[in-house]
Amino acid sequence: MLSPKSTALVRATLPAVGGAIGEITPLFYDKLFAAHPRLLSDLFNRGNQADGSQQQALAGAIAAFATALVEHPDVRPDAMLSRIAHKHASLGVSREQYTVVHRHLFAAIAEVLGDAVTPEVAAAWDEVYWLMANALIALEARLYERAGVLRGATWRPYVVTARHRETADVTTFVVRPADGRPVPAARPGQYVSVQVALPDGARQIRQYSLSGLPEDALQFSIKRVDGDPAGEVSGHLHEQVAAGDTLQVSHPFGDVVLDDGDGPLLLASAGIGCTPMTGMLAHLAATGSTRRVVVAHADRSESTHAFRAETGQFVAKLPDAVAHVWYERPEGAWPADRTGFADLSLIDVPAGTTAYLCGPLPFLRAARAQLLAAGVAPADIHYEVFGPDLWLGAEA
The missing domain is CATH 1.10.490.10 (Globins)
Incomplete structure (x- = not known):
């Protein structure tokens, strides 16, 4: 005080x-x-x-x-x-x-x-x-x-055991501790920091959401960002890091995590914001959740939609789940009311819903406003922003 x-x-x-x-x-x-x-x-x-x-x-x-x-x-x-x-x-x-x-x-x-x-x-x-x-x-x-780490000693070497191309500009990396010790516990929705050594001697750090929780490994997915120096780390990871290479990776952190309740959920994302939502869906499917789950995602097109197939598979495994998708520029026949930006006012949001949002700031503002209008309590709307949080203390 x-x-x-x-x-x-x-x-x-x-x-x-x-x-x-x-x-x-x-x-x-x-x-x-x-x-x-x-x-x-x-x-x-x-x-x-x-x-x-x-x-x-x-x-x-x-x-x-x-x-x-x-x-x-x-x-x-x-x-x-x-x-x-x-x-x-x-x-x-x-x-x-x-x-x-x-x-x-x-x-x-x-x-x-x-x-x-x-x-x-x-x-x-x-x-x-x-x-x-x-x-x-x-x-x-x-x-x-x-x-379980000393103050500030959050870094550990991890070996890349696999990498998968999700879309033309999104790649998933699977890593395991190089020292053979157990993988740290992580909760759906958390992220890790990844440090890379760049050609000019800098050791730049970026944070990436966990897009899944494979056994004895961590999985994160990275969208290649255009521009210099904005995309210097994502570009390096996409171009230079292969299976067998070693990365410095932090312990998982993040306070926007899936709650342990049994009430209805809304997982809403845009673009690469689907990564933490995919991690949450994977957890729900793996644990046989019976919760009501509404998935809403917006993307440029089908080809840029990372984890499109996985989302459908996870939703199909859940007994009370439904997915809604919007594309700005659909590549084939697509419903008119699902073309353009996401509009959460068009979907049924169950009473008592806890909502998780991830995506660009304009999407977050619009989605939050639509959920408030639908009766979702402000305290039940959680969001994650990639990069500096320009929304801190100024939620609209």
Whole structure:
């Protein structure tokens, strides 16, 4: 809880800080990478830095957390913190790195806001930062403990035992621990981080959803992303990594996981967002679930729809499941009401449904709005975003 004095100061200065956050965060990253260049090459996503999405995500998280502290002082934004903590744990973030971030972030704030940052204002925002940082440090420590790894030591070498081409730009990799130890437990919906050594010496990291849970192995599927450096890791994995090669892979993390209840489910996705949904469907089919399951997926066409056949097979194995698919550009005869973007208002959503969404941000916003209109409770709508979460604290 923020102290009364700091609450007043943060409330008074939040408009100024929020208004300048678009200048503060790029300057912060410039300072951080100037002092610690290996962080850009070995921890942060260079593609997200180049297009500005990481800066936007950081700005949104800071503003959302500060707003929550002053508007709802007795309620900690645990959902937001949990999402960030899982991402950090999968990267192996350590307690010491929060001190490094603090130093350069506050230097950027002081430089942008100048004389407006009095010692009292600086102390108030310092309190905000350490409330957020210490909460994340504690959450991450529990995640490391639960995973059975030392603080930040989440990486293990895995051998690629198989790779399968799903579509022209989606490939599935199956990996097993190189040391022969057991595969870590994973829950449907979680992801792993994969680190690759690139030709320029960088060791870039990307996170990929588990698209299945094969015995004694981990399975993740990767869509090749166009552009440089946005697609440097996916391109490397598609072109350079074959069966028998070794990858550095993290313990599975992620807080958007299939619940253990028996109520109805809606699994809605667009594009490569089908990967965690396929993992969830595989689990439901393997465990003989009798839950009511509604699958909704949108894609460009039949040929770009990864796991199209598998989805049909899993749905057929479930006694009370149905699938709805939309294609923007169908390649053959296709119903008119299933051509174009997904429209969840066209399907029957059972009362008491728990919904899981994954896909691009416009799809998530539209799907969430349609589900709310259908009577699904906001607390029962869970989402996963690939890349920086620009929705943190700003759900519409």
